[in-house]
Amino acid sequence: MTSKNNIIVRIAGAAGDGIQSTGELLGKTISRMGLHVMAYNSFQSAIRGGHVWLQMSIGADKQLDHGEEPEVVLLFNKTSPAVHVPDVKAGGAVFYNAGTIKKEEIESLRSDVNYYGLDFKAMTDAAGLKDVSPVMINVMLAGALVQTLHLDPKVTLEFIAHKFKKKGDEIVNLNHAIFNLGFEWTKANVKKIDVELKGNGKPKLFMSGNDALGMGLVAGGLKFYAAYPMSPATGILHYISTIAQSDKIVVKQVEDELAAINWVVGAGNAGVRAATATAGGGFCLMVEAQGLASMMEVPAVTVLVQRGGPSTGVPTKQEQADIALAMSGNGEFPKFVLAPKDMEDCFYQAARALNIAEKYQVPVIVMSDFFLSEHFETVDDLDFSKITIERGKFMTEWTSKEKYKRYAYTEDGISPRLRPGAPGAMYTVVSDEHNEYGHVMSDVEAGLPHAREGRIKMHSKRMKKIETMIVNGDAQPPTLEGEANAETTFVTWGSTYAYVQSAIKLLASEGIKVNHVNFTDIYPIPREKTVAVLKGCKRLISVEANMCNSLCRQILGETGFEISEHINRFDGEPFTGEYIVKEFKKLGSKKKQLVSV
Numbered sequence: 001m002t003s004k005n006n007i008i009v010r011i012a013g014a015a016g017d018g019i020q021s022t023g024e025l026l027g028k029t030i031s032r033m034g035l036h037v038m039a040y041n042s043f044q045s046a047i048r049g050g051h052v053w054l055q056m057s058i059g060a061d062k063q064l065d066h067g068e069e070p071e072v073v074l075l076f077n078k079t080s081p082a083v084h085v086p087d088v089k090a091g092g093a094v095f096y097n098a099g100t101i102k103k104e105e106i107e108s109l110r111s112d113v114n115y116y117g118l119d120f121k122a123m124t125d126a127a128g129l130k131d132v133s134p135v136m137i138n139v140m141l142a143g144a145l146v147q148t149l150h151l152d153p154k155v156t157l158e159f160i161a162h163k164f165k166k167k168g169d170e171i172v173n174l175n176h177a178i179f180n181l182g183f184e185w186t187k188a189n190v191k192k193i194d195v196e197l198k199g200n201g202k203p204k205l206f207m208s209g210n211d212a213l214g215m216g217l218v219a220g221g222l223k224f225y226a227a228y229p230m231s232p233a234t235g236i237l238h239y240i241s242t243i244a245q246s247d248k249i250v251v252k253q254v255e256d257e258l259a260a261i262n263w264v265v266g267a268g269n270a271g272v273r274a275a276t277a278t279a280g281g282g283f284c285l286m287v288e289a290q291g292l293a294s295m296m297e298v299p300a301v302t303v304l305v306q307r308g309g310p311s312t313g314v315p316t317k318q319e320q321a322d323i324a325l326a327m328s329g330n331g332e333f334p335k336f337v338l339a340p341k342d343m344e345d346c347f348y349q350a351a352r353a354l355n356i357a358e359k360y361q362v363p364v365i366v367m368s369d370f371f372l373s374e375h376f377e378t379v380d381d382l383d384f385s386k387i388t389i390e391r392g393k394f395m396t397e398w399t400s401k402e403k404y405k406r407y408a409y410t411e412d413g414i415s416p417r418l419r420p421g422a423p424g425a426m427y428t429v430v431s432d433e434h435n436e437y438g439h440v441m442s443d444v445e446a447g448l449p450h451a452r453e454g455r456i457k458m459h460s461k462r463m464k465k466i467e468t469m470i471v472n473g474d475a476q477p478p479t480l481e482g483e484a485n486a487e488t489t490f491v492t493w494g495s496t497y498a499y500v501q502s503a504i505k506l507l508a509s510e511g512i513k514v515n516h517v518n519f520t521d522i523y524p525i526p527r528e529k530t531v532a533v534l535k536g537c538k539r540l541i542s543v544e545a546n547m548c549n550s551l552c553r554q555i556l557g558e559t560g561f562e563i564s565e566h567i568n569r570f571d572g573e574p575f576t577g578e579y580i581v582k583e584f585k586k587l588g589s590k591k592k593q594l595v596s597v
Helices: 020-031 078-087 103-107 120-126 135-148 153-165 170-190 211-218 234-243 257-269 278-296 343-361 369-374 449-471 495-506 525-537 548-559 578-587
Strands: 008-013 036-042 050-060 072-075 091-097 114-118 205-208 224-227 250-253 275-277 300-304 336-338 363-369 376-379 477-480 488-493 514-519 521-523 542-543 563-566
Touching: 008 020, 008 078, 020 036, 020 050, 020 135, 020 205, 020 257, 020 376, 020 542, 036 250, 036 278, 050 078, 050 300, 072 078, 072 135, 078 091, 078 103, 091 135, 103 114, 114 135, 120 135, 120 170, 135 153, 135 170, 153 170, 211 234, 211 343, 211 363, 211 369, 211 376, 211 548, 224 234, 224 257, 224 376, 234 250, 234 369, 250 578, 257 275, 257 278, 257 300, 275 278, 275 514, 278 300, 300 343, 300 369, 336 343, 343 376, 343 449, 488 495, 488 548, 495 514, 495 542, 521 548, 542 548, 542 578
Parallel strands: 008 072, 072 091, 091 114, 224 250, 224 275, 275 300, 300 363, 336 363, 488 514, 488 542, 542 563
Antiparallel strands: 008 050, 036 050, 036 376, 205 376, 336 521, 477 514
């Protein structure tokens, strides 16, 4: 009988119990052994208490989602059993903290799973260990998990030594001893699980989407980053701060989101590649400055990490409902909106955003979401050689005898941009409507014939950039992946990409052919090429983590093409492949008519 080559693990307890640390120990072990993992971290908006859990799908191949039913579960506190034991796959293993969870209570929940209680205090006392903190049970349970999954304990012990070396040898040795207690107890007492997790031996990157976004910004030439901490975007600030000194990046943690975006606009005006990141509520405060950047024709990159709304909403849960917010602002102005599809794409699209911002002198919004930014995953490699720096019409000196026109009328809508302070080229940059030199036309001249004509020409020049983005091929149509003759096509944007790939694999195993259209560029949308892709599909079903089909509304508004079938999820949890398959089957085989205007 062939052993399974993948498994789903869940770790649950209260905030402060060390759930994240246990997941980190396991994730680092897996990645360094050359295995793949996708980890979903479900947590609440609390520093301590509440209930959090981490689910990891582990295997030799790329993991496309975190799965539904866990086969191995670690439970830290007495709240955990009632929440998680019902989800365990029949025959699975449940490890629990016997010091806080009563044996008779947990075993009364189900009889078709195997229970293993570890009494942390009794075990550490029997081993003669001193100065032990109760929270260290996370290390003991990590040892139990490594043995259960037949992973290499040496790899975990090396990571523990690296993690705690700053605290001294005594702390390292204590953690090693506690890990070994869990490992050896499990070897002697736990029924063997039929799983064989063999990686290729080549260590992989183990990172979050926020890490990938931050790394992409830095690879793309970022030199200034300003942000106000707001979950789930704060991880980008944390990552960039750790390498700011070595990579010579100025990082500012400012007083609010208004300050963050205005710092970025100021830095961009000075010729510095700059970015910020926030969540939906913070972006609301940044909307006016997005228009400011466009009027001033200054590059500004903002990462918008979506979370449950409206208002404060559900700040630590999943949602994809901010396209309208990203498109917002008073008046009409050019911008560019991107939505990376996975971990690797976060890296490349973040660098691309900086290029687009400078080439077209516009604000660029990179849309992530809670799951994409906060989850951890293994990545085989990132190719830094693919990253190029494109600064567009940026100059550092003025050599012409003509007077410099900061907002010169051009056929492509993009004016020559000069670093402020260049000799012989003084100019003004303002938030009001202006002429080619930056002189204001919005006060005493407003309404006069020449000002009306100037307004038409300058506004048209700015808006011309949208057409230029499309003509130049920087605004890309959606990609179609999979079998061309498939009867059904799923349509996605953002992190639903991987879940749909998982669903397609599950459906293929049942003989159902489904392919996949993914939108990375949300605005501008090249109409003709996009409609051609959509019209080539037989049946379109959108998959979005929202209630009102944000992407479909955007497609309809930009192209006149309507998608009429949808799979939605808006309970705060991310999709899984199994969830999508179930919802797909509920829709049935009947194809609704597609409307193209």
